[in-house]
Amino acid sequence: xxTPQALPRWADLVLLPLVCLAVALLVAAGVVALVGQxxxxxxxxxxxxxxxxxxxxxxxxxxxxxxxxxxxxxAVAFHGGLFNIGGEGQAVMGGLxxxxxxxxxxxxxxxxAMLPIMLIAGALFGMVWAAVPAYLQAYRGSHVVITTIxxxxxxxxxxxxxxxxxxxxxxxMSVESAPFADSAKLPSMQDALAWLGVEWPASPLNLSVxxxxxxxxxxxxxxxxxxxxxxxxxVGSSPSAAEYAGINSRHQVIVAMGLxxxxxxxxxxxxxxxxxxxxxxxxxxxxxFTGIAVSLMGRNHPVGIxxxxxxxxxxxxxxxxxxxxxxxxxxxxxxxxxxxxVLFSGAxxxxxxxxxxxxxxxxxxxxxxxx
Numbered sequence: 461x462x463t464p465q466a467l468p469r470w471a472d473l474v475l476l477p478l479v480c481l482a483v484a485l486l487v488a489a490g491v492v493a494l495v496g497q498x499x500x501x502x503x504x505x506x507x508x509x510x511x512x513x514x515x516x517x518x519x520x521x522x523x524x525x526x527x528x529x530x531x532x533x534x535a536v537a538f539h540g541g542l543f544n545i546g547g548e549g550q551a552v553m554g555g556l557x558x559x560x561x562x563x564x565x566x567x568x569x570x571x572x573a574m575l576p577i578m579l580i581a582g583a584l585f586g587m588v589w590a591a592v593p594a595y596l597q598a599y600r601g602s603h604v605v606i607t608t609i610x611x612x613x614x615x616x617x618x619x620x621x622x623x624x625x626x627x628x629x630x631x632x633m634s635v636e637s638a639p640f641a642d643s644a645k646l647p648s649m650q651d652a653l654a655w656l657g658v659e660w661p662a663s664p665l666n667l668s669v670x671x672x673x674x675x676x677x678x679x680x681x682x683x684x685x686x687x688x689x690x691x692x693x694x695v696g697s698s699p700s701a702a703e704y705a706g707i708n709s710r711h712q713v714i715v716a717m718g719l720x721x722x723x724x725x726x727x728x729x730x731x732x733x734x735x736x737x738x739x740x741x742x743x744x745x746x747x748x749f750t751g752i753a754v755s756l757m758g759r760n761h762p763v764g765i766x767x768x769x770x771x772x773x774x775x776x777x778x779x780x781x782x783x784x785x786x787x788x789x790x791x792x793x794x795x796x797x798x799x800x801x802v803l804f805s806g807a808x809x810x811x812x813x814x815x816x817x818x819x820x821x822x823x824x825x826x827x828x829x830x831x
Contacts, residue, residue: 467817473759480812481757481771484804488797497789502782509781510774516781518649518663524766524773525665525730528672530751531769532679533724535760537604539683540716541696546593546608547724548748549615550586554725556619557585558732559739563627563637566644574643578733579671579726586725587718589615594717598710604717612748620741627739636740646734666734668726672769675723676762682719692716724748753802756809772798 467476489499510520530547537544561581566574593607620635627637649665683689694702695712702709731743754772758764779794804812 467813467820471816471820472813473761473764476809476813476816477757477759477764477768479816480804480809481801483808483812484797484800487804488800491796491800492789492793495793497786497793502786502789505782505785506774506778508778509785510778513661515661515663516777518661518665519777520770520773521649521669522663522665522730522735522773523776524769525669525672526727526747527750527754527769527772528676528766529723529726529730530747531754531758531765532675532751532762533720533748534751534755535758535762535765536679536683536692536723537716537720538755538760539696540692540712540720541699542594542597542604542713542716542720544590544608544717544720545605545752546590546611546748547720547751548744548746549608549612550589550721550724551727551744551748552612552615552619553589554582554586554721555728555732555739555743556615556622557725558582558728559627559637559640562640562644562733563739566641569643571643571645575646575733578644579729582725582728582732583722584725587722590717590721590724591714594714598713604713623739623741634740637738639738640733644733645737646729648734664735666730668730668734671726671729673766675726676766679723680762688715724751753798757801771801775801 485503489503492499492502509516511517530551533547533550534544558578558581561577562574565577569577589611590608593602593604593611596602596607597604623635623637628635629638646666646668648662649667649669650660650662652667653660681689683693691702691707692712692715694705694707695709696716699709702712727744727747732739736743750772754765754768757768757771758766775794775798779791779797782789783791783794
């Protein structure tokens with residue numbers, strides 16, 4: 461996302477998000493103080509819980525991995541001029557695809573073949589689920605915001621129906637599939653580092669964190685280093701100008717949303733293959749919606765999204781520690797802190813940006829504001 465104010469690119473991508481975060485934390489600290497808590501103690505416990513131990517870091521990275529996938533999904537669509545609010549449903553369908561191939565094939569295929577098939581299946585399920593709203597907007601005029609919201613509910617209903625009526629083992633009450641064979645389980649970070657002789661505590665962190673980093677690199681390379689990515693960004697900037705230049709804007713809508721859905725669908729590798737080892741309900745748990753905030757905070761750039769994902773991962777992990785260690789500080793207050801960050805990195809950015817531009821223009825060093 462770029463702002464209409466006169467900010468240089470470095471300030472728009474780096475300084476503005478940091479200022480928005482600082483303002484959000486200051487406001488949240490004021491609210492914490494008003495309810496009788498110590499802001500310094502809360503922040504200290506939160507940071508220590510998220511980064512103060514190897515186990516805390518592992519949980520932070522585990523949450524961040526999912527947010528990288530959903531944040532990248534929102535960003536790719538945004539660069540194509542689309543606001544994809546359907547990351548939640550696309551992640552659900554991606555996990556369904558990941559789980560289905562695991563249930564069907566994991567008993568017969570080795571891990572070196574099974575895991576790539578699961579990754580491809582999850583990406584394809586998410587891609588197809590996103591391509592339908594894309595087609596409806598490009599060729600039928602249906603607004604992608606409305607259709608992707610509705611598709612979130614449909615995806616959840618499909619998952620519930622299949623688990624309850626077809627995928628749940630007979631005689632069990634739990635709404636989940638049978639456990640996958642070992643070949644369908646992505647190695648944990650503890651196991652991976654043990655192969656290298658490094659001791660690491662047990663946690664949900666698994667090798668999908670590597671997939672998230674590769675996805676961020678691939679998105680950057682696609683959007684800024686390929687002709688197809690340029691076409692997507694051109695349509696996102698001005699569909700009429702792109703059409704005049706010979707770019708099929710309708711086709712680019714399909715491409716942008718398809719890639720967006722594929723990225724969201726990769727969440728299944730972290731949650732289904734990496735942690736649970738079976739298909740179950742609520743494995744996305746709002747990560748698709750959190751991805752919108754992550755993308756806004758990261759200015760729709762892969763590097764920014766990685767750092768924003770780490771921030772939200774720290775809030776989730778550190779917030780759990782705060783709710784446990786600080787008497788009287790509930791989980792709802794952590795959600796409040798997340799809400800302030802979303803507010804100031806989204807809507808309030810248009811209030812803060814002109815103020816920041818004015819400050820930069822007043823600096824005595826020539827070229828600071830426009831360099």
